[in-house]
Amino acid sequence: MDGLDVGPFAGGAIKQFIIAFGEDADGELYVLTNTSSALRGNKGRVWKLVAE
Amino acid sequence: MGKVLRLDVNNRDAGKQYAVRRTTRLPRRRLAEISPMACAIPGDFPSTARRARIVLAAWAGFLGGSRYHHQGRQLWLEHSRGLRLLQSQGRAQAARAMPQGRRGGEPLIDPISPTRNGGRWRKDPEVKGISITGGYVYRGKALPQLAGKYIFGRLVEELRHPDGVIYARPRARMASGPWTGWTSARSRAARSSNS
Numbered sequence: 001m002d003g004l005d006v007g008p009f010a011g012g013a014i015k016q017f018i019i020a021f022g023e024d025a026d027g028e029l030y031v032l033t034n035t036s037s038a039l040r041g042n043k044g045r046v047w048k049l050v051a052e
Numbered sequence: 053m054g055k056v057l058r059l060d061v062n063n064r065d066a067g068k069q070y071a072v073r074r075t076t077r078l079p080r081r082r083l084a085e086i087s088p089m090a091c092a093i094p095g096d097f098p099s100t101a102r103r104a105r106i107v108l109a110a111w112a113g114f115l116g117g118s119r120y121h122h123q124g125r126q127l128w129l130e131h132s133r134g135l136r137l138l139q140s141q142g143r144a145q146a147a148r149a150m151p152q153g154r155r156g157g158e159p160l161i162d163p164i165s166p167t168r169n170g171g172r173w174r175k176d177p178e179v180k181g182i183s184i185t186g187g188y189v190y191r192g193k194a195l196p197q198l199a200g201k202y203i204f205g206r207l208v209e210e211l212r213h214p215d216g217v218i219y220a221r222p223r224a225r226m227a228s229g230p231w232t233g234w235t236s237a238r239s240r241a242a243r244s245s246n247s
Contacts, residue, residue, distance in 0.1 A: 003217040018185045018205035018216030027191030029203055035214050051194050
């Protein structure tokens with residue numbers, strides 16, 4: 001099972017906890033991450049999957 | 053066992069920006085609300101209303117018990133009773149024993165993404181991380197190579213390190229289940245905003 005290569009993160013390993021995914025009205029996807037596995041702190045990020 | 057709440061965004065309960073549907077099985081009391089992240093079973097799942105039935109039937113991330121993972125069991129899209137029946141008695145008997153009407157009497161569904169869970173058995177070479185983070189079938193246009201694939205993630209590979217992984221699951225039939233194979237595609241995750 002191979003991860004999805006995303007930018008500088010080979011194999012889809014993005015160095016953060018993957019908390020959730022999101023989808024917009026156009027069907028594009030977002031990845032919500034945090035440096036903590038729990039809902040705390042202020043270092044969460046929202047990423048958008050876009051073409052390279 | 054995790055619960056799924058039916059939120060009513062068109063109405064409001066006292067002190068809330070939304071209402072909890074009365075058909076929700078969870079008792080309506082303080083601390084009764086459970087976010088998808090806190091659910092053991094199922095994990096996250098899309099909630100788009102136009103394909104809600106498909107979501108609940110096929111796209112819920114399901115986390116089986118660690119015991120089953122240790123035995124190399126697969127992740128099943130059913131509740132715990134169905135899972136145990138499937139493992140101990142087989143598919144046909146499990147289907148007969150499942151209470152009718154709990155999910156409308158639909159048949160049991162094969163797993164879409166069987167993986168082995170990590171945790172204390174992380175030395176198993178087939179283990180792939182800990183906890184599925186449910187995703188979406190890609191229906192956008194920016195990444196045509198992902199069209200129709202189920203994009204989801206692992207919360208983390210090992211709890212000690214923040215190293216979650218994003219996966220793409222292609223849609224392909226196979227004899228033992230409706231999905232097979234894994235894919236890797238080049239794409240770029242551009243940070244769009246900080247929370």
